[in-house]
Amino acid sequence: MDKIYEYYCENASVRVAQSLLQKIISEPKKLLLIPEISQREELLLDRENEYRYLVFKNYKLIYSIDKKAKLIKIADVFDTRQNPIKLKRTK
Numbered sequence: 001m002d003k004i005y006e007y008y009c010e011n012a013s014v015r016v017a018q019s020l021l022q023k024i025i026s027e028p029k030k031l032l033l034i035p036e037i038s039q040r041e042e043l044l045l046d047r048e049n050e051y052r053y054l055v056f057k058n059y060k061l062i063y064s065i066d067k068k069a070k071l072i073k074i075a076d077v078f079d080t081r082q083n084p085i086k087l088k089r090t091k
Contacts, residue, residue, distance in 0.1 A: 001077055004059075020057075024077060027056045028063065031072050035065045043087045051075060062087070 001021060008017035031037065036052070041062055044051040049064040062076040078087055 004077065004079075024056055024059060024061070027054055027061055028072060028074060030054065031063070035072055038063075041087070043084060055080070060087075 001024070004024070005017045005021055008020055031054070038052040038054050041051040041053050041060075044062070051062050051064050053063065054061040058080050060076075060078040060080055061074055062078060063072055063074050065072055076087070
């Protein structure tokens, strides 16, 4: 998120950067009623946790659901203009 903010501050404006980040942060509210509404992330099927994703503009919001703790955890905000294999960069 910091890199996204910095990029848009430098290449657009602070206002554009703040607006984009606010919209990215608000996007997961869709998951509050039905967290499983999104598709599973194909590139992360080998992981212990099940990862799903939402798409907002050029970004994939990768998340997992902790049913016991009743939490939705955002694991990554991935720019879809990157090479998809970069999504597998960490475990």
